[in-house]
Amino acid sequence: MSVNDKELEDFMPALELNWTDGAVERMKNVPFFVRKSVVRGIEQFAKDMGIEEVDDAVVSRARQEREGAAIAKARAEKTQTSTDNGENKEVKRQYVNFAFYKLDPAFRRLPKEEREEAKREFTDFLEEWDANSKMILLSYSMVGIRSDCDIMLWRISYELEEFQRMTTRMLLTKLGSYLNVTLSYLSMTKRSMYQDMFNPEHEEDRTHIIPGKAKYLFIYPFVKSREWYLLTQFTRQGIMDEHIFVGNKFPSVKLNTTYSFGIDDQEFVVAFETDYPQDFVDLVMELRETEGSRYVVEDTPIFTCVAMSLEDAINSLGI
Known part of the structure; x- marks a missing residue:
């Protein structure tokens, strides 16, 4: 019946x-x-x-x-603390930035020698920064996938100012002066307030991200409705139980949730890592059918990014 x-x-x-x-x-x-x-x-x-x-x-x-x-x-x-050499220290949270760049077509009209020199300068700068700074730096290409951006840099640091220092230095390079920032999402790591009842041993310590273990990365900003926040924590946990249950059906997809409340326009930035794009497609389709989807206000634009070395990401620009 x-x-x-x-x-x-x-x-x-x-x-x-x-x-x-x-x-x-x-x-x-x-x-x-x-x-x-x-x-x-x-x-x-x-x-x-x-x-x-x-x-x-x-x-x-x-x-x-x-x-x-x-x-x-x-x-x-x-306020959880960890003990290090007998001293209590607060658990540090990371700043996270997803910066999207589009190459100015004028760069392609420069003489070949200038373009080659600019590429070498820019690649050397990125590799030197990656090797010597405290920042985690990962590069991705979207050439041939989206029309509004060509490359994306995923930057993670314990210092917000580190993003500024790197960007300032990058703009001083010749190629950097031809890269337009089309979008930039800023967020922070934070422990999830929801418990995973289906996989209790699954550690959800979101105060520290270890990224870059998959070929593909899918990113989008996320905003929930005011009605969601007016629900009790008890009710929200129940709705999230269904959401978490669906997510656990796709172990090949790793979710990195970061929080933007008060520091950027969106509430969250979600980044899914996987080697199997088809699994991500199926995951998103199933999530559309959950109760939690009623409370979604914004979950676009969605960026499909292909992981590459810094040098390969620059070469993907075809310059």
């Missing part, structure tokens, strides 16, 4: 305590696929408090208690 939308909307799991009509009605505002876990959590709270009947007040107190615990946990993780 099929289940229609009305039955799903009215679905309530078996109750172990007495519930008032008002409390039951409030549960209908919770997505049906997480309603059972929400009800169980509220009833457990009531039992712990010696309460025999669940009414509106109990529902509110239970959810406030859960929210408070989640906030306390997030704060504890934020």
